[in-house]
């Protein structure tokens with residue numbers, strides 16, 4: 001299987017500050033990857049380089065085998081690279097259904113079967129029962145899921161999630177793990193998830209990449225990474 005994402009020699013400098021250095025990273029279709037690392041390790045920078053919100057200083061980004069390094073955020077989004085921001089870009093006074101409807105109409109203006117697609121997306125993000133609820137009345141967690149629904153409606157294939165469970169209750173955090181896993185398993189979506197919540201990362205049970213000082217420090221299963229003395233030194237041990 002050819003990777004959905006292959007990153008080679010990726011680096012980003014902000015004036016004198018090196019935020020990412022020589023990162024090699026590969027993700028398969030349907031794979032979930034967790035990214036952990038201390039504050040300032042370069043995790044958000046890495047995702048911003050993939051989404052196109054930042055331009056790399058060195059290296060290249062291949063998406064489905066094509067070089068997307070020079071493409072705009074909008075063009076990458078059209079190709080399926082979908083970044084979720086912490087503050088949802090919802091229409092607060094519209095219902096969950098109407099929010100998804102707008103995204104579906106925008107991404108598939110000329111196709112049929114919109115109602116079925118909207119229903120499918122609401123089902124996927126566990127908001128089928130809340131379809132008529134106005135977005136501003138949804139819980140924090142539900143609003144985050146609706147935001148993921150907008151990405152799905154926009155034909156996302158690679159989800160980039162930066163601390164998606166921040167501010168969620170334990171129950172919502174758990175449900176988010178189940179949601180992401182089902183998107184990967186049942187629909188073949190790929191996802192890169194940055195999280196500080198180590199319990200969430202453990203439950204997700206996906207391969208983990210540890211960033212430290214802008215570099216990949218260790219990569220492996222959660223168990224292998226958690227047991228690695230280098231990781232304990234820079235991160236887990238300090239908690």
Ligand SMILES: Nc1ncnc2c1ncn2[C@@H]1O[C@H](COP(=O)(O)OP(=O)(O)OP(=O)(O)O)[C@@H](O)[C@H]1O
Pocket residue numbers: 014017018019037038039040041042043044045046
């Ligand atoms: N736009 C920017 N201009 C200058 N420096 C930046 C910029 N964005 C990030 N940095 C710096 O790059 C380094 C990596 O930042 P980044 O936000 O990628 O870390 P992070 O791993 O996401 O941290 P956190 O866990 O706190 O979110 C930090 O030293 C940060 O101050």
Ligand SMILES: [Mg+2]
Pocket residue numbers: 043044045162
């Ligand atoms: Mg960050």
